[in-house]
Every structure is written in C-alpha cells, then in structure tokens.
Amino acid sequence: MEKTEVLATLEKIFSEVLKCPDIKLDYSMTTKDVDGWDSITNMMIISDVEKHYGIHLKLREIIKMKNVGGLCDVIMERAE
C-alpha cells in the first residue's frame, strides 16, 4: 500500500466527516490547518478509517498521532 493512496482515502473520509467537499491534505497538516478538524471530529474520522481498513487502533496510537502523516503511518503499519 502506497502512502499516497492512504492520503487520497483520508481526503475522502475527511471530506465526508467534515462535510466539506474536496479537502486537500498533506502529511504535515495538523488540526490547526484543517477547518472543522478538532478532537470531536477526529474520533469520527478515526472511526471511519477503522471501518474502511478493517483495523482497530489503540488509544496510545491515536494519542500519539501529531499530524496527517502520523495517521498515514499508523494505517500503513496496521493494515499490512
């Protein structure tokens, strides 16, 4: 699985959860860079990510994610 594929999937999930079409993400983006991405919507995004990839992230993994790149890395690690 390529990181760019994961990023493209995340863009779709972010757009659906945040109800904002065509969100463009890059790896360094944090909650400060994306309108509507906060601690509440973050958990909705995590939940959709888990459903999409059929994985279950641990609390420590969720807490340690600092940006979009961190989320991509965890997904790639767990989905393999």
Next chain:
Amino acid sequence: MEFLSIPFTVFIVITILLYYAGKGKRWQHGLLLTASIIFIGYYHLQYLLYAIGITLFTFYAGKLLHKKKEDKSASWIFVGSLAVLVGVWLTARYWSPIFPLGISFYTFQALSYLIEIYWDEEPEESLLDFTLYMMLFMKFLSGPIERGYELLPQLKKAHAFDYDKAVYGLKLIAWGAFLKLVIADRIAPSLDSVLNNVRDATGAQLMQATMLYPIQLYADFAGYTHMAIGLGMIFGFKLSPNFDRPFVSLSTGELWRRWHQSLSFWVRDYVFMPLSAETRTLGRWGIYLSILVTFVAIGVWHGAGWTFALYGVFQGIVIIYETAATKFRDNIRGTFGDHIYRPLMMIRTYILFALSLLFFRVAKISDVFYTYRHIFDGMKTNIKEMRLGMGDQDWIVFGIAVVVMFIIEYINSRHNLIAWSAKCKVWQRWTMYVVATLLIFLFGAFGVENFIYIQF
C-alpha cells in the same frame, strides 16, 4: 498572600533579587522551593502538608509505575495511584473542614504526570525538580495546569537574568492588573449584589448581571493568569496560556478551546480522548456520550453540588447540538454571508455562555431558573435601579476599560503589542509605562476580595 498585596510585592522583589544574585541551578531551585513553601505555608500550614504529601506520593508512584511497566501489576499500580489522588482530592474538596487551596490544580498535574508515564513517558529523576513542577508558587493557587513534559524540561537548567523577558513579564503583570482591578473588581460588588440575591433584583438587573458576569469572570481569571505567566517569565519559565480571546468564538466548542485552556485541554486529552476512543464503536452516540461526560467532569471539577454538574450538562448539550447541526450552521453562513454569520454566532455563543454561567455563579438551581423566568421583566425598571449601586463615573470607567480590553486584544491577536512596544524609543516606552501605571492606580478598584478561581 495575594498577588496584588504589599506582602506579596515584598516577597516577590526579595525572591527575584536572591534568585539572580546566586548562580547555578541548585541555588535557584532551592530558592524557588523555599519561596514556594513560604508562599503556600503563609496561607495555611495544612495546605502545605497536603501539597507535599501529594507531591511525594506522585513522585514515587511514577517511579514504581515505570519500573513495573512490563508487569501485569502495572495496570493495578496505575489505577490504584489515580484512585488515591482522586480520593484525596474528593475528600479535601467535599468532606474536609478546610479546603486546601490549589489542590484541584496540582492534583490534575499529578494525574496527567502518572497517565503520561503509563503512556510511555519517562518519570522525573529529581525530586526537587518534580516538587517545583507541582508547587511552583506563581501557578500554585489557580494554575495554569501545567504538563510535566512542558515544565520539567525547563527545570533542567539555571536561568540567567534576561532583561527583555523580565520586561515582557512585567508588561503581562501590568495587563493582568488592569483586567483585575479596573474591570473585574470595579464591577464585582454590583454583580455580587444581584447574583447573591436574585429574588430581590428586577428583571433588568438580572439581565445586566447575567450578561456582564462573563466579562467579570474573564477579566478576573485572565488577569490572574497574565500575572502568573508574567511572574513565570521573570524567573525564566514559559507557563501555558489559559485564554485566547474567548468572546470571539463562533461556537461553544470553539469557546472551550479558548477559555481556561489548560483545564479544557486536560479534560480533552485525559477524559474525552480515552472515553471517545472506547465508545467509538457506538458511532456518533459514543461521541455525544463522551462530550457529555467530559463537560460534567469540567463542571464538577469546580465544586460540589448539582449547579456545577448542570453547568457542565448545559455546555455538553450545546456542543452536542453544534456537532450534530453543522449543516444548519453552514446553511446560515451560505444564506447570510460571513459578515452577518460571524457576529451573529459570536453573540449567540456569548449569550449561551452567559446563561450557562448562572449555574456556575448562583447558589441554588431554583435561583437559576428564577433568573431565566424573570430576565425579561425589565420594563418597569428605572435608570437608578440599572446603576446597580454604581456611580456614573464607575460605569464610564468600566465601559471604557472593557472596550479598551477588546480593542487591545484584537490588535494583539494580529501584532504582538508587547513585542512592538519593546521596539519603541525609550521616551515613548516610559511614557506608556507611566501612563499605564497611573491609569491602573487611578481607576483600579482596590480592596476587593481575592481572585474568583482561588476557591477551586
């Protein structure tokens, strides 16, 4: 020993002089610890004993937790340690004959320290540094609630005197004194007279007090926080911010990211995140439940009684509604445009916050609902009643000071005013210092009780 008192002024001047007179980390930390012990013990010896007890317990519990982290017993040590801390805090909060000042703040620091170790952070090696993390006097009474990984690294070196930082700190203290003395303490007696006896007030008075109380509370608590952060800067520390222009928030959710940030980020990281992670299989309902529990936790952190719990429930319900109704808000934005949407949402957020704060401020739930029922009974009120016992001059001073506060905060959000003022010419800077000091002494209301948040 209140921040705005002669004993504290003498105490702080001596402490600063001695702090920079000696050299090396040991001297500075020894002095800061002595100063913190004097500061806390000056209030009551029992407050000091509580703080020392919790500090020692947390320090050694952290070491044990780290040592046993690969063992099955780690979870038990973790849960047991948290239970002891929460148990002591609840006992002191609700059942102790005296309430140890600052306990809600430093207990939350202790809890986050242990949780972080459980989540793989390294424990602190130095008991002296850890004690300062817990008991540093300028943040002891009312925060900011610091995280170990933010403050402890700052305690690893000695601090040389930095003129620019010291001046920056003094300016923050002056701004804090302005907020506290000219705004919060000026209006406090009048709002107290209404909110302590809502059944004796007219509708217009209830309306005035309800709508002005957020400003009083903000000026009081932000005033304290600016002073604490400013004092920290003079000693070379960077303490966490607590406020970021909360009244420009477009939603209650945003307001809680701008209001008492060190507490709201604490509950976000250590209550909401674990809870919402555990309940995410329930979908949106799990998140809503987590929001509600988190805000009830914020409410009861403030004190015993159903009023504080309902204060939390109020915030929680509004934020759940906001989370569920994003599309509705987007439609309003699309229909009216940003120029109408933004002020409309700011006003709506402020009013909801003001109404919720009645649960925080008024003693009985029945009095809160009495206020809600009678808040529009204002037609029969005359101008004398609307003065709330304050003279015209006081209202003018208060009104101008609030406008000045909002303007300065607005400009400061775009250009760092303190950094800008440092670049001005010497005569310009000193003119500003003299004028600001004179204004505080001329228009400040001296002799009012301590900071509101000291009771928590």
